[in-house]
Amino acid sequence: MPQTTPYVTESNLTDLAIERWSNISDPRLRQVMMAMIKHLHGFVRDVEPTPQEWFTAIDWLTRTGKMCDDKRQEFILASDVFGVSMLVDAITNRLPTGATPSTVEGPFHIPGSDTFETGANMASGAPGIACFVTGMVRDLDGKPIGGAMLDLWQTDGEGLYEAQRGKDKYMRGIYYSKPDGSYIVRTVAPIGYTIPMDGPVGDLMSKTKISHFRPAHIHFAVSAAGYKPVVTHLFQRGDQYIETDVVFGVKEPLIVDFKKKASGKAPNGETLSEPFYEVTYDFVLQKAAKAQRAA
Ligand code: BEZ
Ligand code: FE
Secondary structure, eight states, X not given: OOOOOOOOOTTTXXXXXXXXXXXXXXXXXXXXXXXXXXXXXXHHHHHXXXXXXXXXXHHHHHHXXXXXXXXXXXXXXXXXXXXXXXXXXXXXXXXXXXXXXXXXXXXXXXXXXXXXXXXXXXXXXXXXOEEEEEEEEEXXXXXXXXXXXXXXEEOOTTSOOHHHHTOSSOSEEEEEOOTTSEEEEEEEOOOOEEOOOSSHHHHHHHTSOOOOEEOOEEEEEEEOTTBOOEEXXXXXXXXXXXXXXXXXXXXXXXXXXXXXXXXXXXXTSOEESSOEEEEEOOXXXXXXXXXXXXX
């Protein structure tokens, strides 16, 4: 007798669906689909949505998809606020203790920023309090890394990114560490800001008491030949949103003091007539794996 598929019952449906979706020759796709069905069925068994609730969920996903184009990616925002982006990042970047930890890239990075000399101002004309970020780029043994690229982007002192100002080449820049590993950035201090709340993610968040703010931070993508690149932020210690970051991006080693300094001589040798902030941070890179070096 040929084996036939049993008719569906509430109790056998999950096993039947997993079995059907095991019929995939690509092993990774098979693993992904079987796990997806297992967890999705588990969710439905747990929550027992009514058909109306299931339609509400599908409508939310539909609206989220419709808010995705080359300027706005509402699905990434959803992944961010559910903590999934940071979980993928954590799994991808299991770095040794002492290396600068990674954190979520976010939607505001724009490639191709202008290059600035050590100590030059990437925020001229922008509102905000002058801020100098200085330190070293080095490896896990403390050896300085010269010629490392530091690609920065951030809000201005009013909490707005280039894309939100509608400007070009605004609040971003590329610096290189000197042969002794040192770097000096001149910018303005960022402030905390809200994620975009005018889409389905915002609609959902508005039904909760969850904070929709990110604490003040400066984004960095740091890379050097022979080392694993890191995409990360530096966060301002004491920021009111530091413990409730809506995208779960804060890691303790990335919280730094923004030291307020009286007017006078700044780290880049300029004399400032207004008080300014000074931030010191050493970026520590891990050597690239052999396989990555060969690539
Ligand atoms: C950001 O830091 O730029 C960001 C990250 C995730 C969602 C929204 C903004
Ligand atoms: Fe940001």
